Amino acid sequence: MLIFEQSKSGRKSAAQQPAKLVEVKDIPEQFRRKSKPLLPEVSEMQAVRHFTRLSQKNFSIDTHFYPLGSCTMKYNPRGCNSLALLPGFANRHPLAPVNLSQGFLSCMYDLQEILKDVTGMKEVSLAPMAGAQGEFAGVAMIRAYHDAKGDTGRTEILVPDAAHGTNPATATMCNFKVREIPTNKDGDVDINALKEVVGPQTAGIMLTNPSTLGVFERKIKEIAGIIHDAGGLLYYDGANLNAILGKVKPGDMGFDVIHMNLHKTFSTPHGGGGPGAGPVGVSERLIPYLPVPLVVKNDDQYHVVTEKSCPDSIGRMSAFFANSGILLRAYIYARMLGSEGMNRVAEYATLNANYMMKKLSDAGFELAFPNRRATHEFIVTLKKQAKELGVNAMDYAKRLLDYGYHAPTTYFPLLVPECFLIEPTETEAREELDGFIEAMKAIQAEAESDAGKVKGAPYTMPVKRLDDVKAAKELDLTWSPVEQ
Amino acid sequence: MLIFEQSKSGRKSAAQQPAKLVEVKDIPEQFRRKSKPLLPEVSEMQAVRHFTRLSQKNFSIDTHFYPLGSCTMKYNPRGCNSLALLPGFANRHPLAPVNLSQGFLSCMYDLQEILKDVTGMKEVSLAPMAGAQGEFAGVAMIRAYHDAKGDTGRTEILVPDAAHGTNPATATMCNFKVREIPTNKDGDVDINALKEVVGPQTAGIMLTNPSTLGVFERKIKEIAGIIHDAGGLLYYDGANLNAILGKVKPGDMGFDVIHMNLHKTFSTPHGGGGPGAGPVGVSERLIPYLPVPLVVKNDDQYHVVTEKSCPDSIGRMSAFFANSGILLRAYIYARMLGSEGMNRVAEYATLNANYMMKKLSDAGFELAFPNRRATHEFIVTLKKQAKELGVNAMDYAKRLLDYGYHAPTTYFPLLVPECFLIEPTETEAREELDGFIEAMKAIQAEAESDAGKVKGAPYTMPVKRLDDVKAAKELDLTWSPVEQ
Amino acid sequence: MPFIPHTDDDVRDMLDAIGVSSIDELFDEIPAELRSGGLETTPEGVSEMEIARIMQERAAQDETRLCFAGGGAYEHHIPAAVWEIATRGEFYSAYTPYQAEASQGTLQLLYEYQTMMASLTGLDVSNASLYDGASALAEAVLMAVRANRKSKSKRILIPRTVHPSYRKVTRTIVTGQGISLEELDYDRDSGYIDPASLPADPGDFAALVIPQPNFFGSLEEVDALTDWAHQHNALVIAVVNPTSLALLKSPGEWGTEGADIACGEGQPLGAPLSSGGPYFGFMCCRQAFVRQMPGRIIGRTVDLDGKEGFTLTLQAREQHIRRSKATSNICTNQGLLVTAATIYMSLIGPAGLEKVAAASHVNTISLVEKLTSLDGVSKVFDRPLFHEAVLKFDSPVDEIIQAMSDQGIVAGIKLEDDYPELENCLMVCATETKTEADLETYKENIERIAVRQMSC
């Protein structure tokens, strides 16, 4: 039942309202609203009960194994949440004066330092509010760099075909033409194809390493050489940083600019869609272009540096500082892990992925890249099952829900047919991995003996399989009281 | 799966432990523990996931209508919780010096004042930690009062047969003999029977008004006269205070001592069993015997008064102050309601109960007291259904769970066969009441057409009906690793 | 090993299963010369207890007693239930609802959110959030350029009464695509765009941005501005404060036809000030433009049994399907904040939101009256206002800000960095959270500071 269907005119959560409706005398009629907005009129308990019960209809990390590839669904420590909401932090106005800001700014400064260490980049800006905004900032810096040199003929950004959709979309937003680079059969960038398209029109390349194919791009140094020789820059999509934390630094691989997804690698909550935080790091030559604000330390005082003192900055990404509360959570997480802990993240994420890959392969599932190590994630392709049994990756995904496991990422990357991109993360115990593997085997058996059962899944969720086609065709995006 | 079944030797939630195991040199071997206790060895996420998922297996006010008679399952405002846990309150040591105590003590003092106003009693002690402990304190004061007068022949406490089990149990704990008073057919105390047993051996009577039969004891003044004339005192069990808040004051009815269940009337959480808070209020003559501590105000400073200055006090009920954090929640609730709000509690609780009673009666359910008004609760008896259809109150109760409603109190009070004691509380919307009534009708129809279906309920809970007999016969009270 | 559940036995067994002898071997595809020697400056890990202590000490440094700053981030009462529910693990730790059947909680909530926002703005549809108010405006500008069928122009007219940061962010994001932002200056006496000052022949432009209330808290002549833009075949982008919409005409009702797109900052709906984020940007538009809207959109549909359910829809607009041709690159949005906002709006209700808006309005006016009763303090603009006002002092405001902050009070926002013409001006805001005593405290402090300044 929708909250609106529990609404009744005149009902209210009285304790949540100012006691009286004070009279507004100074706003002329012509500016005033005439109609009551369609907000629910419910009691406090009705609201609490409604949203509590709604919440129970979600899978989440706190309730289920959630091996969504490329999303790094690891445990979000509860302590990060409660500490980021301490009154001193929660109630600080973004434009509070400097002496009511030292606590917050010191955390931001320290976080910048940690991220520099982790990435091997020279300077970091915390401004971008998610990965895609980090990408935007990064590509905008690439543009600004070339522009500053008067090198305006660089109109193309190269993107491997396996790249996440935000990469090409970002390049477009920055007014670049996108050129796709094919992948070879082992999951590496096709170097010959790359060489063919590189040229004076190349502004740069956007790479994820490990790539979204779940393998480490081994020729990264060679690629960096090719791009740099052509005058282009290398952009690092840090969505997969979890795989290499403390093991390899993007700066050492030759990247000029990178973004990180703190809501992945630094375990800030995904919140059913967001928020995220997508700080960017740069090599020496891109420092002038970093988005503002930045935090600096002078004489033990922390200060915010804005566009005023950074004339070449690509500018601001948000109205105020950034997704500050998320950055606080990431900082707390980073401090709890510490340098050793970060190393371990990569190790155990990789251990878990390789273990699952081996076990699933042993169980007869086809790997997309059987000759490669898994990084923190890996790909299984169900194309045989789709073809021979008529049971596709989506069917397996839905049936997994009945077994109590969130499905892996499906149908991405686009170039592997009927794929599952599986990322267990380091915070899952071996027992969970084994349980998932057993479920996959059981579903395989079902698919072989009773394909219909799998194709009709799920059965145990609050709803059965939903009609996405109807959703898109007969758009119903808001509830309206008239229809009822 | 039990948490122990997820435990593995050497696993831990590292962030929750002090970094190092420091060496303990000063405790001789003979005092040291040799064996590792059976506490779970799980990761932080495993614990979070386990208990989050366990929680989802509960019905609760925040998720379901929960009309458990005599329990006043009303909405527990979230604000009461978060404010009671403000660091200044949560971190205050119970023996903190007076200048780190004024905030807490001022709340306690104000709460005492409010409770005096609400009950019409002369003085209040917040010491008892639940209703039953309040009863103990009250009956102990009755004993102390008689003892102080040298009136030691008063060995009996009168208790109506409808009384809650804690009443006779309390009297016994205070070394009184319990005499039951029968109830007449309209639910009032049988005055003649009362007169017969009253005498010089009568220490007092314990009454709930409205009684646990869901009716107001109309002859209360006459009863008070009978008891007082015999030299006895009147104890008021305040479990049902919700019904008369602001309407009638126990002090005005002639009660000498009362307890309140703040976890009922003042909406502090029940927490799956507790905690509660059972303050006691007394008339003038019992003031010297109140349990300590008490809070007093001198020259704008708040102080705790202990046994040192109250030589006649029955003493302490708890190691420190009381269930302080619960008292804070009750205080916050009381302030949000205010004087008008408390009045309304009784009005709407009574409205809801009478509405349900009428509707259920209209639907053919038999009322225990058809000629009476419901108070904040009322009783339906399913004895006809039990006899004619073989479907008893427990069966109806279990089937209600399938319909998404927590069952009312069943089989209490003991003197009404196959009874449902139904208490909707003022915080439930009419729609919920209607939904419950529809469910009752639907179950009635099922009972008539397919009794087995109702007797086999529930079907939609995490478990089907449990074997209570086996539980009591083959006691299994702790898990042990050997059995596995 | 914080957050890692593996025992030594697990590791051994798992390595055996994989067929390697050490975890390190799993990294053998990484060229050896790239392997780093580990982290250098990052400190050692600490326990939750230790970091709690550190954070408590840092948070205590920033503890604010009273906040009178607004400027796009407002202190409102947030019901305790909002975050107690929003941080339930099932909301807090779920991903974007890709598996709809296992995400009905989030999806239904978002559908309810869309309904509320569409109604508040008076428009047909809403997306499921953008990053914040500023970036929402940037996306609205891009969208308007795409959506305007009557004009191919890449010119956008944007008043200087739009939040300066919003203008900067929009510039950051849209200029790469050759879109030009032309600023309209405001009336110096009244702090609004005088419709009479608009050019009769503005030339071709894609859209006009209209803030209501504007950055100064003043009310714009939204009807006249909307009609003017529409007369010139431009779209209208409304930038609005959601709280104000309980009192003020919704963008859908502006002028003859209503605004085309409404966007703004969702923070006032249940998000703590939290140093500027996470907040959320909202965006609503007419039905006709829905396919040009960026961001996630949730639709109601049915399941195999015909039962109502909710799912992500119109995904063909988005980067994961459309890639370089997507309406935007946005992927992660601000879901958790939308969760909070939806709970907030449900708890506060239409009457409650109106009371919040009215109390904030009246408190601000009362504060202005109190302060302007002092010598040397005057009100700068004479327009009707919502819940902010610009005050002029006869000495530099930095000193006031500093002196007030020593008392834990955030006095307001200094304007001269972005508006050189507003020297010695402070913008103040008093929401429903402020009592009469709070306003008096402000006044008394100003008096005290003024006395001190004089005696220097």
Place this chain on the structure above:
Amino acid sequence: MPFIPHTDDDVRDMLDAIGVSSIDELFDEIPAELRSGGLETTPEGVSEMEIARIMQERAAQDETRLCFAGGGAYEHHIPAAVWEIATRGEFYSAYTPYQAEASQGTLQLLYEYQTMMASLTGLDVSNASLYDGASALAEAVLMAVRANRKSKSKRILIPRTVHPSYRKVTRTIVTGQGISLEELDYDRDSGYIDPASLPADPGDFAALVIPQPNFFGSLEEVDALTDWAHQHNALVIAVVNPTSLALLKSPGEWGTEGADIACGEGQPLGAPLSSGGPYFGFMCCRQAFVRQMPGRIIGRTVDLDGKEGFTLTLQAREQHIRRSKATSNICTNQGLLVTAATIYMSLIGPAGLEKVAAASHVNTISLVEKLTSLDGVSKVFDRPLFHEAVLKFDSPVDEIIQAMSDQGIVAGIKLEDDYPELENCLMVCATETKTEADLETYKENIERIAVRQMSC
């Protein structure tokens, strides 16, 4: 109308359905002369926003910077997850699990709790909680008198090293039943009960209470005391600190046969100090005594399909069934705190609890060393201790307590009210939450205060 969902229409319809014309009519069975005119001194209602402001101001008055007091309530680190989960509505707002099938969450958790407590105490079974440590001891005394088959005595021997409040509460609760509490005095040099001081012929008694650690933090000779009591046909009631059980021998291992009943304060397992409550009392015993145990007990059983499930069991002991013959009058217990404790113990684990215990022990010893290095401060007892110690000062401790509290520091607990022989003594405790710097802060403050005292 806070928390009341009824609209005017609802009320009218419902009154119509009932057949009355006003709500007031529903109260017509109440004799008119009893009807009160409403409340008199109770203030008017306030909104959550207003009460939040009031409570924040009051809480701020009590803000403690450092707490070195113990005495039965200890500041330990509480993992954030504990209360974030314990206050989930499904745990927080459920009643006692009377409908087992709809309460499996709480019931399974309690079964897990019982298992943990039984193991910690080394006994067979545990109940699901009593009110607090003091009242648990009172119940244990009543239970021991009921359970001791070898003695009909109502005499209980109780050392003066048992927490004074525990002795007082026990007295309040058990004296009505004619039970006498006889106190055993302690050794003045070592602060423990010297077994050699026990009478060779103590006469008939039902039970001996043995605290470990005792109130002073000192360790008792639990083996000798246990055996002595058993030799005289008395039962042994252990009063223990659950944290200490990670380091110290469990009651089940005391002496030749082990203690019979163990009880104590559960607060150290995840409950905040919170001015003394809510905490919870725990109680464990040998299997043989389970039917004499007060309080709720959960058992594992099966459902109709043979599937494992949990339910309240042995209810025939309880007041709602047995009424005047029940083992106790307890009904509501401290469920929510047990929920927190179970989560706490799961997060902290056996190794973690040992580390907490060890760190608290070592910190306290270190604090004692620092303070006794000062002139005029000495350690009173020479026994091994757990995590508390008694210090003697050469001037009244009230001044120290007062001066420290001005710094937000709770210096410890004054003892002379309950132990006149311990004049100028302060009992201190430094748990794992205290850093080396905290201990130094304590010392520096004492030095500062001492200097000031001398200069007066």
